[in-house]
Amino acid sequence: MKKSYKILIVEDDIKLQKVLNDKIVREGWKVAVAVDGEEGIRRIEESRPDLVLLDIRMPRMNGFEMLEAVRKKYGRKELPVVVLTNYGEADNVSRAVELQAEAFMVKSDHSLDEVVGKINNILSK
Amino acid sequence: MIYFFIALVIFSMVAMIGPMVYFEYHNTIERSANEVSVISLIQKERISDLLVKYTDYLTDVRDDINFAGLAPGAGQTAASGEAGEEINREFEHYLARFWQMHGLVVTAADGALLAAAGDADFKNELLDPALAQLRRQPFKKISVIDVAGRSRLITSMEIKSGEQVLGVLSAIFKIDELENIVHDYTGLGETGETLLAYRLPNGAAQYLNSRRYEQQAVVGKVVAAEDKLPIITALNNRESQIKFASDYRGQSVLAATRYLEKADWGLVTKIDRYQIFQPFYQIAYVIAIVLFLLVIGGGLLSYFLSRTFTIPLYRLIKIAEKIKKNEFDFTSAVNLPLMSGEFGLMAETFDEMVAAIKQSRSGIESKINEQTQEIITKQQEMESQKTAILNVLEDVEEEKTSAQIERDKNQLILQSIGDAVFALDANRRIILFNQVAVNLTGYSASEAIGKRYDDIIKFIDERGGAVIDFIETVYTAGQVVKMPDQIVLIRKDKTRIPVDDSAAPVKNAAGEVTGCVVVFRDVSREREVDRMKSEFISVTSHHLRTPLTAIRWYIEELYNGELGKINAEQKDYLSQVIESNWRMIKLVNDLLNISRLETGRLTISPEPTSVVELIERTVKEHLPLAKAKNCGIVFAKPQKTVPKISIDGTLIGQVIDNLVSNAVKYSTGVGRGCSVAIKLEVSQTDIIVSVKDQGVGIPKKDQHRVFERFFRADNVVRMETEGTGLGLYIAKMVVEASAGRIWFESDEKKGSTFYFSLPLVGSKFHQGETRLTKI
Numbered sequence: 001m002k003k004s005y006k007i008l009i010v011e012d013d014i015k016l017q018k019v020l021n022d023k024i025v026r027e028g029w030k031v032a033v034a035v036d037g038e039e040g041i042r043r044i045e046e047s048r049p050d051l052v053l054l055d056i057r058m059p060r061m062n063g064f065e066m067l068e069a070v071r072k073k074y075g076r077k078e079l080p081v082v083v084l085t086n087y088g089e090a091d092n093v094s095r096a097v098e099l100q101a102e103a104f105m106v107k108s109d110h111s112l113d114e115v116v117g118k119i120n121n122i123l124s125k
Numbered sequence: 126m127i128y129f130f131i132a133l134v135i136f137s138m139v140a141m142i143g144p145m146v147y148f149e150y151h152n153t154i155e156r157s158a159n160e161v162s163v164i165s166l167i168q169k170e171r172i173s174d175l176l177v178k179y180t181d182y183l184t185d186v187r188d189d190i191n192f193a194g195l196a197p198g199a200g201q202t203a204a205s206g207e208a209g210e211e212i213n214r215e216f217e218h219y220l221a222r223f224w225q226m227h228g229l230v231v232t233a234a235d236g237a238l239l240a241a242a243g244d245a246d247f248k249n250e251l252l253d254p255a256l257a258q259l260r261r262q263p264f265k266k267i268s269v270i271d272v273a274g275r276s277r278l279i280t281s282m283e284i285k286s287g288e289q290v291l292g293v294l295s296a297i298f299k300i301d302e303l304e305n306i307v308h309d310y311t312g313l314g315e316t317g318e319t320l321l322a323y324r325l326p327n328g329a330a331q332y333l334n335s336r337r338y339e340q341q342a343v344v345g346k347v348v349a350a351e352d353k354l355p356i357i358t359a360l361n362n363r364e365s366q367i368k369f370a371s372d373y374r375g376q377s378v379l380a381a382t383r384y385l386e387k388a389d390w391g392l393v394t395k396i397d398r399y400q401i402f403q404p405f406y407q408i409a410y411v412i413a414i415v416l417f418l419l420v421i422g423g424g425l426l427s428y429f430l431s432r433t434f435t436i437p438l439y440r441l442i443k444i445a446e447k448i449k450k451n452e453f454d455f456t457s458a459v460n461l462p463l464m465s466g467e468f469g470l471m472a473e474t475f476d477e478m479v480a481a482i483k484q485s486r487s488g489i490e491s492k493i494n495e496q497t498q499e500i501i502t503k504q505q506e507m508e509s510q511k512t513a514i515l516n517v518l519e520d521v522e523e524e525k526t527s528a529q530i531e532r533d534k535n536q537l538i539l540q541s542i543g544d545a546v547f548a549l550d551a552n553r554r555i556i557l558f559n560q561v562a563v564n565l566t567g568y569s570a571s572e573a574i575g576k577r578y579d580d581i582i583k584f585i586d587e588r589g590g591a592v593i594d595f596i597e598t599v600y601t602a603g604q605v606v607k608m609p610d611q612i613v614l615i616r617k618d619k620t621r622i623p624v625d626d627s628a629a630p631v632k633n634a635a636g637e638v639t640g641c642v643v644v645f646r647d648v649s650r651e652r653e654v655d656r657m658k659s660e661f662i663s664v665t666s667h668h669l670r671t672p673l674t675a676i677r678w679y680i681e682e683l684y685n686g687e688l689g690k691i692n693a694e695q696k697d698y699l700s701q702v703i704e705s706n707w708r709m710i711k712l713v714n715d716l717l718n719i720s721r722l723e724t725g726r727l728t729i730s731p732e733p734t735s736v737v738e739l740i741e742r743t744v745k746e747h748l749p750l751a752k753a754k755n756c757g758i759v760f761a762k763p764q765k766t767v768p769k770i771s772i773d774g775t776l777i778g779q780v781i782d783n784l785v786s787n788a789v790k791y792s793t794g795v796g797r798g799c800s801v802a803i804k805l806e807v808s809q810t811d812i813i814v815s816v817k818d819q820g821v822g823i824p825k826k827d828q829h830r831v832f833e834r835f836f837r838a839d840n841v842v843r844m845e846t847e848g849t850g851l852g853l854y855i856a857k858m859v860v861e862a863s864a865g866r867i868w869f870e871s872d873e874k875k876g877s878t879f880y881f882s883l884p885l886v887g888s889k890f891h892q893g894e895t896r897l898t899k900i
Binding site for chain 2: 013015016019020022023026086087106107108109111112113
């Protein structure tokens, strides 16, 4: 049975935010959005998402800073995080692993279906 | 001699007096320190006793008088209150008994005077507000305040009725008795002095007494806490200290500091340094005069003594000089003045000698004339011979000069070349080293010439740090060798300069390599520009990815019919957009990879890897697409087992992937049927992989540019296949960074075979900051 998840999108690019949002809504899941790390932290407390799609490069507080703060409160299994970025450098990957992200995806190299597939994968475990 | 003697006397005097003076100096300091210390202790005790006495007086007053009638806050004054009147009378009694007491007052908590009595002077001071402040915080048992412009010593006590504080009882004393103690300079000599000060709330000190050297200055002069005067030390150190210091006059003094706990006062007893050392100054004065007289007296004595020796000798020398010049017009030495005693005997002998010389001289003269004539003749003969020799020499010189000019010219050309040049002989020794080479390497020509080049000049790979000996290759290969890319020169001071250029062999007539000329230049700027270019590409590419992702995701959703059904034509159009978008994404990925490879930021992490498996995986991935294009891919696996080698599997996998996809791409639509053959061979040192196709091949004229970035041959451009022209460029960089080689054979219209080799010993780990994005 397909469960209804709640996904938080943390993404500063409005266009990407919208297309991700629409896709997840079409999947029949609930969505919350944030445009930077600071807002992301607030949204987590408000909406208690099942999973976070997290961009790295954002104004004010970036994705890693946010994830570092989040991990002080929530463990890896409590709040799975998928890092979704255009900066695929090795040190970013290792930083994401350090901060216990479930997956690291370079945006332009994946279709939305692959992103959704990854979410399903993680949450159905 | 006499000077030596005087010097000896002076020296021995100094040697004897020196240690005496030294020990006496230290004894004197110690003695003086003891004296000052003892006197300061006596002063402290005397002052303490005085304060105890004053406090006892006050205790008597307090214990004997009944203050119970003084209700605080009842508004009584010394003049009006009934109880106050009674107490005032009692006070008169005690003031008469303790004559040192100047006045007695009782103040209420609000500062009002509840009762007061005193001598005639005190009556005038009664209205001074300072008296009302005797209850100030913090409460002090002993203090000094200014009342009507005069310093008064005050002792205070709280008077209580049960637990309730009724007020403060204070006895006011003239400061004279204290001054008398402080101004007692007994035992301190003519410069000694005692100073007394109390502490202000801000840590500064205020003098309680007038100073011996500052009579006119006010008693209450303040010394700031930051001052290094001994009085500050006294206030801040409970332990007595004795040391040399500067006092308020700026005079150097020996000062003993004491702290009076009872009153929180500081006491300093001091004498001037000058006073301590006065005896020494007197002795030094006497010694100086004695030495001066000795030197003057000795000098005069030696002068007169030496005159009696030197004058006769000087006269004899004069005569000897005249003889030398053949002048005999002098009187005999014996007749000279001062020629007595031993000098007389000497003069006689001297006269005899002069006579003998006179006689022999006259005979010699004629002989000399003869011989001189002979010499002149000989000289003329030699003169003519010399002219002949000189002529010959001139001819030789001319020859030599033209060769020299030629050599200088070559030297000049080499020196003025803008690039660094050095030349080596057959033994790899440096025989020429031009100015630019000096500037670049940091070694001077004289340091370099004669040394083996590899002793001082090191070229290394900027990325890996391995030493690159391309010069040796010139000797073994006998041809011009270009420096590999990204070479840096290690300078004498160990700094690095990026350099580029080449080395060429010098050959003799038989074609043997007899030397080598190395030319190189500083390419720091070029490298910097390259680096900036790569940086720019990296930044731009990252920025391109966001809009490319947006296009991709929106279009894919449309294409998948997520937003409503689309017809076949619309679907076809969208698939074109998707493909173009995908190509742009791939181009951006390639560009990013290149910028990482070029700036050496790529991480190579070798692990034991089976190249066979890598090939099999690639073939499996490509087969479906190839089959769709009627293309076969065959991998001829070797019979023997192939050892695993230590390489970065991901990177090498991408190289294989690129070669296979090229082979498929450029074989289709050629009309010959498409087949790609992959082979793997193992040599003694390497694994060699080849990918052979029967495709379009590479035109001869384009072959040297195959590994350049963005290069695409004319014939493939005409095929309108997609491609960025970056795949082989990246493949080459990856293989070379993994210590391997890549090359190819190709005939246009027959097909190409691409090879790459990897050493069995594997690649070295290289820590960069990035990995390749999937190509």
